[in-house]
Amino acid sequence: MAGFDLAVPRQVLFGPGRAGELAGLVPTMGRRVLLVAGRDAARHRSLLGDTVPVAVVSVPGEPTVDLVRAATGEARDAGVDVVVAIGGGSVLDTGKAVAALLGNGTDPEDHLEVVGRGVPVERPALPCVAVPTTAGTGAEVTANAVLTSPEHGLKASIRSRHLLPAVALVDPLLTLSCPPQVTASSGLDALTQCLEPYVSPQANPATDAVAAAGLRRGARALRTAYEDGADPAAREDMALCSLFGGIALANAKLGAVHGLAGVVGGLVRAPHGAVCAALLAPVAEANVRALRERDPAGPALRRYAEVARLLTGRDDAGVEDGAAWLRATVAALDVPPLGAVGLRPEHHAEVAAKAARSSSMRGNPVPLPEDDLVAVLRAAS
Template identity: 80%
Template sequence: MSGFDLALPGRVMFGPGRAGELAGLLPAMGSRLLLCTGRDPSRHRDLLGGLEPVAVVTAAGEPTVDDLRSATERARAAGADLVVAIGGGSVLDLGKAVAVLLGNGTDPLDHLEIVGRGVPVERPAAPFVAVPTTAGTGAEATANAVFRVPDRGLKVSIRSRHMLPAVALVDPLLTLTCPPPVTASSGLDALTQCLEPYVSPKATPATDAVAAEGLRRGAAALRRAYEHGDDHAAREDMALCSLFGGIALANAKLGAVHGLAGVIGGMVDAPHGMVCAALLAPVVEANVQALRERDPASPALARYAHVARLLTGSPDATVADAVDWLRGTVAALRVRPLSAAGLRPELFAEVAAKAAGSSSMQGNPVPLSEPELTAVLRAAH
């Protein structure tokens, strides 16, 4: 490794209570605020201080391309020059994409992959502040946003470094009210987003540092956060796991878990984190088996062994121990298998074929064939 790039938000503000600093940041960034929130727009309205939004848009679930276009039209009609998103990953994705479209004067289909023209984003986004209220997607530190295309059964993305927030304000106290199922699915997504970049061939010393620390903290804290939602230390560690996972994936890519989950998410209505959790142990097993058979000298095998030690806390842990830990954690957090998400076995071949060519596979440590991916789906079903 002779050199690397590291894409980061313009500023990261982390710590309990730091959401109280949001209002003081905004006057220097803009005066006409678009607020992106979840189902209840009033929930965190007090964080804005006296600044009244010129428009409010909500993301009640994973947003569609039509949701993005509608939100952008509202922002333009209101003359918004600043976007603040307070919520989970879907809310943050909607906010960052609106900010990019405001800054470029473009339409979603200009930049979206697969269903659009895929034109690169040329100009900076409107100032964008990301304030996550879950510890999961790491969207406060990623350079993409994901949208559903329901009539085509797809999830598609806009990708650009211009999508990195001007400010990522991460306050673990905002996650204290997350119910256990959300804590479980989002937390397992965060853990996955540290694990996949760590074993990626695109990993760098910088992504290794954050991914390994995210794995260590997340593994120690996830069950505590799930069982005791008011555990401040556990919530802080999970918020760091999510943030570090976002940084890691933005710079070292993801692997087969997300390659499959992205396809599945376009076909069935299931929480992204739940799908990732169901796939995680089977993908680790499939990758390790493929590496041992086809590339036994791969450094990814040593990385998986290190992952085992980080997850279990044992200096003697093996990859088999890591798989056992993952299965045990998924069971303890009551994550449902893919069968409960409505993914029928007759769809496995289609999912595997689509996933094999997806951009989310770029960080997988070994190419997996469609039969191998189908076997993963059977194991996770």
């Protein structure tokens, strides 16, 4: 077995009710708090107890370069020394990016891949506490922050182990209020982020363990969480699926689903998880076809069969059963096709060309030429 590295936050706190520990935790890390939250920044303000933030940033949608730049300036002017991000993946990515920029005295475009200068993040970030309120991106345990650059029509990442939060505090009870469509799109994103690292050529025994556990838990809980959001067991399973997917992707990379989704997300306004969900089965089918042609005896096909067994719960499941399960689940959760969220056929060639150059493609189990990527987009539309 080859050696491997494993990057995780300094501390992960998981369990129902653990959000109640936030008020006592934050003062041990800093006194001048930046609170990063969603549209209604007051919604989770009570979790901080008596701590009054010196600055508050509201993240109304997926974070842009300009939003993060403005938030960093506001936090710097307020003398912030700890960042608390409470919300979905967009909120957590904003908090992580701001904490890193404050620690380095830099601008988002200094570090962004592809659309920026790509300069490494050299110094530690300010302490950041990440508290997810959705089960999807696993951003509480990932070493990157995804920002949209409207100027370039792309999503790109600031990527560094310095972006790992100091503390990931995961309380499944905070996800009970997620509406069904958010549960569906974020939950399918979590499932994708377990599946892609599991079939990645950069997988290792540690990522295999968490990815497999995430696939198993997500497969059994996602429909229940969608149909009955008050089911605590389903919410706990989905929170673990998201957490495990974040750990897996941070250490074994993603694949063509996210390579395409990052480009699509820069062109159309649609939830990231919904875009991933629409692409999930077509990408799996394209990968399997390519593997059967080019590497039929390789490990990736065996891994897709293992994924099928984890998803279906059947020991006799084959690769096609896994793809069928994905299609049936996406349909049951009413995820719209890409065409319904604004991606047009005339976009397909541009998306494929840009996606082929994305960093996520390095984790795909087999290279997919642009023609194959166009076919995937057509099938997902």
